[in-house]
Amino acid sequence: MKNNISKISSSNGFTLVEIIATIIVMGILSAFFIHFMGTALDDSWKSVEMIAGEAAAEAKLEEITAYFTSVINDDSRMTNALSIVASEFSGDASMEYVVFGNDGAPTIDVFGLNRTLRVTVEVPGNPLTTILTQSRTEATDPKVDY
Numbered sequence: 428m429k430n431n432i433s434k435i436s437s438s439n440g441f442t443l444v445e446i447i448a449t450i451i452v453m454g455i456l457s458a459f460f461i462h463f464m465g466t467a468l469d470d471s472w473k474s475v476e477m478i479a480g481e482a483a484a485e486a487k488l489e490e491i492t493a494y495f496t497s498v499i500n501d502d503s504r505m506t507n508a509l510s511i512v513a514s515e516f517s518g519d520a521s522m523e524y525v526v527f528g529n530d531g532a533p534t535i536d537v538f539g540l541n542r543t544l545r546v547t548v549e550v551p552g553n554p555l556t557t558i559l560t561q562s563r564t565e566a567t568d569p570k571v572d573y
Contacts (some may be wrong), residue, residue: 477551484548484555491516491546495559500570505563509544512559521547525558 441449491512499508513522524536525545533545547556562571 480550481553481555484550487519487548488546488555488557491520492557492559496571499561499563502566505566505568506561508563509541509559509561512546513544516546519548521549 494515495508495512498511499505504511509524516522523545524541525533525543526536526538526540527533527543533543536543542561544559545556546559547554562568
């Protein structure tokens with residue numbers, strides 16, 4: 428018997444059409460990638476700036492709260508701790524005395540009760556606010572934990 432061996436032609440590479448099609452597809456995909464990544468890179472500094480500002484504001488609020496805690500725990504200065512904090516940090520934050528109504532919404536203290544101080548540190552995009560209260564009025568009152 429005679430073996431019929433047929434020659435199978437095999438190509439050892441890609442055809443010119445396959446190479447051109449691959450280059451075109453890669454060009455289209457890279458154009459989309461560069462467009463979207465370029466936009467993200469252009470706007471990435473805004474996120475960094477916002478986070479840095481928020482971290483600085485949070486540090487300032489921590490400083491104000493720590494100072495308030497030390498003042499209100501000092502028996503000789505506890506009765507006017509809010510006014511001491513308000514005068515010490517008035518340039519760094521917005522400070523206003525507030526009272527809370529029946530609905531829970533704060534309003535500016537026009538009656539002069541001065542027992543609650545709203546402290547707001549402004550940062551781009553999101554101001555940070557905390558409430559300080561005159562929780563100690565006598566030396567026998569428990570000290571405030573921080």
